[in-house]
Amino acid sequence: MVSTTAAIIASAQRTGGRLLARPGTSGRSPVGGPAHARPALLAILVMAALLFTWDIQHSGYHAFYAQTARSMSESWKGFLFGSFDPGNSITIDKLPGFLWPQALSARIFGFHPWALTLPQVIEGVLSVAVLYRAVRRWAGESAGLLAAGAFALTPAVAGLFRTQAEDPAFTLLVLLAADATLRAAREARLRPLLAAGIWVGLGFQAKMLEAWAVLPALGLLYVVSAPTVLRRRLAHLAAAGAVCLAVSAAWVLLVTLTPAKDRPYVDGTTNNSAISQVVGYNFLTRFSSLGIDAKDTGSVAAQTMAGTVPKGPGAGHAAMQWAKMVGPSLASQVGWLYPAAALAAVCGLVWLRGRPRTDPLRAGFLLWTVWLATYFLVFSAGAVGGHTYYMGVVAVPLAALFGAGTVQFWRAWRNGSGARTWALPVAVVTTVAWSAVVAGQYPTFLPWLAPAAIILGAGALALLALSRTDGAEGARRRVAVLGLGLAVVAMLGPSAAWAASVLDPAYGHSGMGSAGPVSTWHHHNARQRTLSAPPAAGNAGGKAPKSTDGLDEDQQRLLAYTRAHQDGATYLFATTSWRSAAAYILYAGAKVLPMGGFTGAAPTPTGAQFRHLVATGRLRYVVLGGVVTVPGRTNAEWVRAHCVRLPLPTSRLYRCSPRSAAALP
Incomplete structure (x- = not known):
């Protein structure tokens, strides 16, 4: 100035x-x-x-x-x-x-x-x-x-x-x-x-x-x-x-023209469509206060977001x-x-x-x-x-x-x-x-x-x-x-x-991009949107660090066990929400399968796809717990019925064998 x-x-x-x-x-x-x-x-x-x-x-x-x-x-x-x-x-x-x-x-x-x-x-x-x-x-x-x-x-x-x-x-x-x-x-x-x-x-x-x-x-x-x-x-x-x-x-054209089997599922959608993600999930759902309904656009409903806090006042406060x-x-x-x-x-x-x-x-x-x-x-x-x-x-x-x-x-x-x-x-x-x-x-x-x-x-x-x-x-x-x-x-x-x-440490690292104080609810929400880095997040030599210091002791024990018993599987384990998988991806780069995407409502993997992953040996372990929505709930029920819970303290870890996938859901 x-x-x-x-x-x-x-x-x-x-x-x-x-x-x-x-x-x-x-x-x-x-x-x-x-x-x-x-x-x-x-x-x-x-x-x-x-x-x-x-x-x-x-x-x-x-x-x-x-x-x-x-x-x-x-x-x-x-x-x-x-x-x-x-x-x-x-x-x-x-x-x-x-x-x-x-x-x-x-x-x-x-x-x-x-x-x-x-x-x-x-x-x-x-x-x-x-x-x-x-x-x-x-x-x-x-x-x-x-x-x-x-x-x-x-x-x-x-x-x-x-x-x-x-x-x-x-x-x-x-x-x-x-x-x-x-x-x-x-x-x-x-x-x-x-x-x-x-x-x-x-x-x-x-x-x-x-x-x-x-x-x-x-x-x-x-x-x-x-x-x-x-x-x-x-x-x-x-x-x-x-x-x-x-x-x-x-x-959008790249994703649309790429066969679904050769690319990731498009999050925020019920039909695996990039157009639905852009138009429905990321546009129309943002104007629900105007009475706009995006349910027919192939997008998941924003209010089904797993594990999130309410986003402020509802329609009654127009x-x-x-x-x-x-x-x-x-x-x-x-x-x-x-x-x-x-x-x-x-x-x-x-x-x-x-x-x-x-x-x-x-x-x-x-x-x-x-x-x-x-x-x-x-x-x-x-x-x-x-x-x-x-x-x-x-x-x-x-x-x-x-x-x-x-x-x-x-x-x-x-x-x-x-x-x-x-x-x-x-x-x-x-x-x-x-x-x-x-x-x-x-x-x-x-x-x-x-x-x-x-x-x-x-x-x-x-x-x-x-x-x-x-x-x-x-x-x-x-x-x-x-x-x-x-x-x-x-x-x-x-x-x-x-x-x-922003020069003050109390306000300098808001995940929402604010400077100084904001309203009580927004300020609390901003703090929930950032994760601190561990003291030793890795080296600066150009490769992603292998350190897992950001994981607590129980998470490190779970990670070590599933890595030791991966037996050639594509995924270390699956989780019923992205939040349960987040720390393992962030701090260890682990190949964890998060079911349901950010909202928890994206229908991936379906029950049939989940059992196919188990049957082909691409997935052997599943961690249950946390906020569970469809499809995580459906697959979790199948896991409880057909897989074996392991006596690993503080985590509900299940082992699923290819033989268990032959059972009816």
């Missing part, structure tokens, strides 16, 4: 109160730009890297994704299909694209929490740089620096790029798509528009249909502002759309559902700049409405406003369930609008009189007041924050007012510039203070 504010003050002082550069600059390296641009950008990137990497060596494992990353790192088949288990029996319950960088990192550096987190750190720093470039191209140097700083200092962003979740890669990819579309729209060029289609398609591999929610903003930007005839604009969009569709559908984006849990993570960004969107579109259709500044305001409105509505209507890291894609347009809006407000303050002059003071007052309200929801966390923001905001307003009094022009200009700097600190300060909590 200090580097961003200093850069803005330097720019304003050197240009007589104006902020550089003009909208529409090239967007290339800041070489040749203002002298402060390169060091300011470097300082912002270093600050972002510090926030994203702080205490990374003590990162924990994500309670579900880490097992998949390990399985993917141990075989190329598992890597391609996103296998949850090393035996490649079932996939993760979403597309695996976001885990490909993590699996490659684990192959290179060894399987450690920090090795899984490192790709997200890189994606985060790149995201800050790409946002700077995109906003600089659109609204100028100062706007780009402000946007980059505001983005990096958003709590959800500071937490997001420290996680092992899917949103870091997704956020970077849609940012690259926006940057490419801005380039395409400036000169009606097809090549960067096709690149945008590729980026969105790759984003689909990371976050599925959520990536397509950015398409209305990108498409509207191009069709409204590209300097060519409408027919050509539509033709370009059609070509880019075809590329986007082809890249998006690549993995008003609360729609208001969650402004509730304390999410507003404290992403919403500090809501007033400034909203005012920037309105003023940007209204003030520039008389400009030519191809005006790039107006087009940029249209892009970020539609982007923000789309994702705001999507998350308001859909289930978020405490996943703070979803908010990265909301932080992007908020930061962009804040950066460009602040520059526009400052120019209006310096250049004119009338209603537009009040935009900057209104932005300061509303943003500081809103920040005080949000901070007030957590009175025991940073209790000085709200008073400090109010004092800074009042000081900024006083300096701005003083700059309008009689006096020497140079002195009034310096006072105004100081007022601007203080205004930026007042608006960004609360968000920055909250984001800085």
Whole structure:
């Protein structure tokens, strides 16, 4: 924040109160730009890297994704299909694209929490740089620096790029798509528009249909502002759309065209279909509050999830559902700049409405406003369930609008009189007041924050007012510039203070990507979503460690016994839920068969398939216990009736012989 504010003050002082550069600059390296641009950008990137990497060596494992990353790192088949288990029996319950960088990192550096987190750190720093470039191209140097700083200092962003979740890669990819579309729209060029289609398609591999929610903003930007005839604009969009569709559908087509016997079962589905996983399980079930029923799409019901806690209020709290984006849990993570960004969107579109259709500044305001409105509505209507890291894609347009809006407000303050002059003071007052309200929801966390923001905001307003009094022009200009700097600190300060909590070990390793406190229920849930790494998780020599130090004594005894008596079986043993198998996969890379997938409701293996595994000697042992759902319950009943329980203390281990599989179920 200090580097961003200093850069803005330097720019304003050197240009007589104006902020550089003009909208529409090239967007290339800041070489040749203002002298402060390169060091300011470097300082912002270093600050972002510090926030994203702080205490990374003590990162924990994500309670579900880490097992998949390990399985993917141990075989190329598992890597391609996103296998949850090393035996490649079932996939993760979403597309695996976001885990490909993590699996490659684990192959290179060894399987450690920090090795899984490192790709997200890189994606985060790149995201800050790409946002700077995109906003600089659109609204100028100062706007780009402000946007980059505001983005990096958003709590959800500071937490997001420290996680092992899917949103870091997704956020970077849609940012690259926006940057490419801005380039395409400036000169009606097809090549960067096709690149945008590729980026969105790759984003689909990371976050599925959520990536397509950015398409209305990108498409509207191009069709409204590209300097060519409408027919050509539509033709370009059609070509880019075809590329986007082809890249998006690549993995789904691969799975669909691969015989079921040659690939893992597709989790989250009842029909082993990648289309059902994407459309039903990972899309329609997220909007159950709207009365949408995905039961006929071949997806399992989200509420059957084995061993999970309830995801907050039910359908009877519809008003609360729609208001969650402004509730304390999410507003404290992403919403500090809501007033400034909203005012920037309105003023940007209204003030520039008389400009030519191809005006790039107006087009940029249209892009970020539609982007923000789309994702705001999507998350308001859909289930978020405490996943703070979803908010990265909301932080992007908020930061962009804040950066460009602040520059526009400052120019209006310096250049004119009338209603537009009040935009900057209104932005300061509303943003500081809103920040005080949000901070007030957590009175025991940073209790000085709200008073400090109010004092800074009042000081900024006083300096701005003083700059309008009689006096020497140079002195009034310096006072105004100081007022601007203080205004930026007042608006960004609360968000920055909250984001800085990732430096505190108490808040630095949230599995949900949060920074600072969140609501009681969400905070508890976040802690349940990470697993700590053992003190000696292995070496750093590039191979997955063989250490089982993360297993307790009973688990190690069970693992040693089944390994000693594996007798050529494909799987060491089967479990009735993924949770029972998780530790053995995570810490030992063991080929354990988890029945039912993440929800416990995926019908794999069926009773016939289970008995076939036993009959052919591919499965000899089964561990019963834990949360059991279909098909685990059905197979567990068969195991109790036809297999022999072994006298292994503290575990219900059964041995099943090929002869037992000949018995009727």
